[in-house]
Amino acid sequence: MAQTVVIDPVTRIEGHLRIEVEVDGGKVVDAKAQGTLWRGIEVLLQDKDPRDAAVITQRICGVCSAEHALASIQNLDMAFEADVPDNGRIIRNLVAGANFIQSHILHFYHLAALDYLDIMAVANYRGMNPDLLKVKEKVVALVKAGDTAPFTPRYAPDQYCVNDPEIVTTAVYHYIQALELRKKAHEMLAIFGGKMPHHVTYVPGGVTIQPTPDRIAAFKSRLAELTDFINNVYLKDVLLFGTGPLKPLHDAKVGFGCGNFLSYGMFDLGKSGDYKKRFLKSGAIFNGNLTQVNPLDPAKIAEHVRYSWYADKTTDRHPWEGETVPEYGKQGAYTWLKAPRYDGKPMEVGPLARQLVNQETGFMGLVSKIGAWPSVVARHAARAYECKLVADAMPKWLMELKPGQPVCNEKPVPQSGKGMGLVEAARGALGHFIEIEQGRTKNYQCVVPTTWNCSPKDDRGVRGPVEQALIGAPVPDPENPINIVRIVRSFDPCIACAVHLIHPQTNEILKFRVI
DSSP, X not given: OOXXXXXXXXXXXXXXXXXXXXXXXXXXXEEEEEEOSOOOHHHHHTTSOGGGHHHHGGGGOSSSHHHHHHHHHHHHHHHHTOOOOXXXXXXXXXXXXXHHHHHHHIIIIIIIGGGSBOGGGGGGOOOOOXXXXXXXXXXXXXXXXXXXXXXXXXXXXXXXXXXXXXXXXXXXXXXXXXXXXXXXXXXXXXXXXXXXXXXXOEETTEESOOOOHHHHHHHHHHHHHHHHHIIIIIHXXXXXXXXXXXXXXXXXXXXXXXXXXXEOOEEESSSTTOTTSEEEOOEEEOTTOTTOOBOOOGGGEEEEOTTBTBOGGGOSBOGGGOOOOBOXXXXXXXXXXXXXXXXTBOOBOSHHHHHHHHTOHHHHHHHHHXXXXXXXXXXXXXXXXXXXXXXXXXXXXXXXXXXXXXOBOOOOOOSEEEEEEEEEETXXXXXXXXXXXXXXXXXXXXXXHHHHHTOOXXXXXXXXXXXXXXXXXXXXXXXXXXXXXXXXXXXXXXXXXXXXXXXXXXXXXXXXXXX
């Protein structure tokens, strides 16, 4: 007999996500991913100065604000017809790279790793390493005091959980180290971004900060520390887990997904905003055919709303023609997330999609080593490998900066125009789209990574990537659905934050004075 399992909210992610699955015979047979709070930023931008967009859209999220800033500003570059000087392009790459690094480290150690560790195994550590003994003492003291957050509450460990005391204690030690290293990445971003989160140096046509020798040196020193951690800790941890204790999880194809992958590409190497010339390449893969990467065509992007709480009249539109018309309570709908589709198909986005599209030799060799199919474990491997790729590329970008040369090509606000900013956030494909009329923002649309991954069924009834990844997942005990959260967190969901509410009967946007 089928049993409904609801996880609400899903923790250790950003935002408000509810997962509902039906379990029958120890496996998931149906799944719904539900965004439970409305993200209405697009409506706030209407009739505003277009230049406000890069500031306001960063408030969608404090984790990936750097990528929202980049998508928004490339969107405005296009609408303003502003060519960005090389210094401006490179500084934007460095800011985005710093955020990629901190986000990937955050995800593995602080959001996902606890799904794979029997944390209480720390109490059984018998080694003599002084750092690990301190970890043991701390964890044991927390247990005795009854204060074990953030390690608990948790789902009960299963056969896939690592319970070797030395491995678990080392992982917890690295968890603590990663907190300090993320701080270094934030500092690195702030050197050229002014602050973190919600940096302040992007303008249409470039940036407002000069690449002085002292800034370059400060960035370089922090990057060296982070690169050492990535190479000698993060990457090794992921490879140890992925090719050892967690290999059975990968072999069981837990979290397979839809088999379609999309990347807009990231880190411009030529003209700013040119998705055809980027360090991480753009493209699309269909039906699990990993040897055939198709060129990106932005005209093939559309959003469906048949199963979303938005008016049906707005469905199946390209974002330039999109509208945000809430209709809470619509028959058959179950989420505030729309259903983006590329060429009519659901697409997985994120580090795994980027690396499969990129076809870099080292990663494809790793894919062959662990098994050439998508899975929970493969997503973690892609994220770690990408972190190394980006960190290794950044010293060269630093060397390309030219102190004293222009950083911005300022342009006036146009009376009319359209823009499109297609970039990659750490979590996947991110697009911002604007239409300007009489010098004001007429329409603004954001299609964010988790809208792709956690999308509901589309107009044809086809499930989104996370929903498909959950189908068939082993859930031997519905009271302990640990594989469900493993799958969901492997996508690193970031449900963009809502900043206002609507009336449940009238759909009127409610305004509040915050004091």
